[in-house]
Amino acid sequence: MENARNFYIDGKWVAPTDGRDFDVIDPSTEEATVVISLGGQADTDAAVAAASAAFPTWRLSSKAERVDLMESILAVYLRRSDEMGEAISREMGAPIEMSKVQQSGTGSFHLKAFIRSLKDFEFEGSLRAGEDDTRIIHEPIGVCALITPWNWPMNQIALKVIPALATGCTMILKPSEQSPLSAILFTEIMHEAGVPAGVYNMLNGDGPGVGSQLSAHKDVDMVSFTGSTRAGRAITIAAAETIKRVSLELGGKGANIVFADADPKAVAQGITRCFNNTGQSCNAPTRMLVERSRYDEAVGQAVAAANAISVNAASESGRHIGPLVSQMQFDKVQDLIQKGIDEGAKLVAGGVGRPEGLNRGFFVKPTVFADCNNDMNIMREEVFGPVLSMMAFDTEEDAIVIANDTDYGLTNYIQTSDPEKARRVARAVRSGMVDINGKGRGAGSPFGGMKQSGNGREGGKWGLDEFLEVRAIGGWPVE
Numbered sequence: 194m195e196n197a198r199n200f201y202i203d204g205k206w207v208a209p210t211d212g213r214d215f216d217v218i219d220p221s222t223e224e225a226t227v228v229i230s231l232g233g234q235a236d237t238d239a240a241v242a243a244a245s246a247a248f249p250t251w252r253l254s255s256k257a258e259r260v261d262l263m264e265s266i267l268a269v270y271l272r273r274s275d276e277m278g279e280a281i282s283r284e285m286g287a288p289i290e291m292s293k294v295q296q297s298g299t300g301s302f303h304l305k306a307f308i309r310s311l312k313d314f315e316f317e318g319s320l321r322a323g324e325d326d327t328r329i330i331h332e333p334i335g336v337c338a339l340i341t342p343w344n345w346p347m348n349q350i351a352l353k354v355i356p357a358l359a360t361g362c363t364m365i366l367k368p369s370e371q372s373p374l375s376a377i378l379f380t381e382i383m384h385e386a387g388v389p390a391g392v393y394n395m396l397n398g399d400g401p402g403v404g405s406q407l408s409a410h411k412d413v414d415m416v417s418f419t420g421s422t423r424a425g426r427a428i429t430i431a432a433a434e435t436i437k438r439v440s441l442e443l444g445g446k447g448a449n450i451v452f453a454d455a456d457p458k459a460v461a462q463g464i465t466r467c468f469n470n471t472g473q474s475c476n477a478p479t480r481m482l483v484e485r486s487r488y489d490e491a492v493g494q495a496v497a498a499a500n501a502i503s504v505n506a507a508s509e510s511g512r513h514i515g516p517l518v519s520q521m522q523f524d525k526v527q528d529l530i531q532k533g534i535d536e537g538a539k540l541v542a543g544g545v546g547r548p549e550g551l552n553r554g555f556f557v558k559p560t561v562f563a564d565c566n567n568d569m570n571i572m573r574e575e576v577f578g579p580v581l582s583m584m585a586f587d588t589e590e591d592a593i594v595i596a597n598d599t600d601y602g603l604t605n606y607i608q609t610s611d612p613e614k615a616r617r618v619a620r621a622v623r624s625g626m627v628d629i630n631g632k633g634r635g636a637g638s639p640f641g642g643m644k645q646s647g648n649g650r651e652g653g654k655w656g657l658d659e660f661l662e663v664r665a666i667g668g669w670p671v672e
């Protein structure tokens with residue numbers, strides 16, 4: 194990859210001033226696949242300076258100009274979409290076919306959705322009908338630091354870069370050092386599409402380096418972050434000194450409430466959903482709560498579904514799951530599986546160690562625990578691996594209490610054929626998002642959580658609002 198060691202600052206690929214080498218590991222082989230540079234303070238300062246210099250002009254760009262630019266980006270993206278799938282598969286281990294469709298597909302999906310949202314967005318208007326002398330104006334917040342994770346790399350980049358661009362902000366993207374290849378390719382796409390110099394900048398770096406430097410930088414107006422609750426807390430503290438806005442998308446521990454009247458396929462679908470992307474999704478339904486009359490049958494269905502999942506290298510074609518992203522994640526997931534056993538949960542599928550025949554690579558057995566309770570680590574911590582925890586409940590009220598007994602509040606799932614119950618439970622669970630009977634949310638819906646799952650909303654009109662200041666001007670001379 195030609196630009197692997199370089200950064201993109203002020204419309205050009207440049208060598209780092211302050212960089213050091215870092216090996217990107219292929220999770221299927223545990224071997225270095227590319228060497229990138231991790232930047233230092235001088236690189237951070239140069240990128241922030243470029244974004245600051247571009248802001249006064251870009252903030253005045255018209256909505257039509259920005260829609261045109263987003264359409265150009267979409268055209269280039271669609272042409273290079275397969276390459277994007279390959280880059281993501283190589284850097285974080287998503288199986289190649291899944292990566293080309295699901296991982297890479299998020300880029301064009303969000304681009305299209307944001308083009309629609311921007312076309313509909315009113316940047317200026319009256320306070321309310323008849324109060325035309327109070328003008329409400331939405332303005333871009335300024336220079337934004339966009340810090341993204343490795344699990345859905347293009348999804349997160351698109352959910353931050355595109356709305357920042359659409360609202361007239363300028364930005365510095367710092368992707369995860371574990372998944373830089375997709376970000377480098379995306380930067381080539383932005384360059385080819387003709388993004389003006391300085392509007393979009395990209396630096397590779399780690400959390401303690403570029404991540405912290407951006408969070409604390411006096412010339413950065415906002416940090417938009419997706420990743421662990423640990424890093425979200427550190428960023429908030431670093432940002433406090435300069436009172437910058439911090440938007441956070443953090444972890445989750447979604448409950449999937451399966452009532453006795455649910456579709457017979459609900460349990461198997463819950464497993465597929467939980468283990469997709471090798472369980473590395475913040476909105477994965479990792480706690481399956483099943484009404485007692487159906488519980489034993491559900492455990493049997495979950496075991497059959499988990500045992501039917503194959504695990505293999507990311508480069509192999511097929512519908513298997515791939516490895517975890519890194520040694521660190523592998524160790525963390527192994528540790529949590531062992532804790533589940535030690536705490537008395539009933540291991541009914543998978544377990545510690547690699548699947549048979551896979552001696553190298555960060556591969557984990559698809560694992561199911563039954564008879565869990567809410568005090569266990571596997572029910573409280575975000576595992577971020579192919580591990581499902583099951584528990585029985587007796588009444589609707591119990592299910593709601595268990596679902597809400599968590600520090601997180603990102604997505605909950607409800608399976609029932611009773612529409613009244615579905616509406617009641619959807620209102621009662623505390624999460625930014627709820628999926629009923631496997632129906633996804635429409636394009637342009639807000640994505641985000643409550644409690645320690647964060648405070649941001651990404652996507653659609655709400656995703657644009659995140660990057661805007663709202664101003665109120667009284668005595669506006671009416672035209």
Ligand SMILES: NC(=O)c1ccc[n+]([C@@H]2O[C@H](COP(=O)([O-])OP(=O)(O)OC[C@H]3O[C@@H](n4cnc5c(N)ncnc54)[C@H](O)[C@@H]3O)[C@@H](O)[C@H]2O)c1
Nearest residue numbers: 341342368369399400404405420421424427443444475577
């Ligand atoms: N909610 C999500 O989408 C999501 C994504 C990735 C990881 N996670 C969770 O995080 C756990 C650990 O994964 P991880 O260590 O790769 O995630 P992380 O939060 O450490 O890293 C995510 C991003 O934040 C940056 N970062 C890390 N520390 C930072 C700091 N102090 N200041 C600024 N930026 C910082 C990283 O360089 C990366 O770009 C996972 O097990 C999982 O539970 C959640």
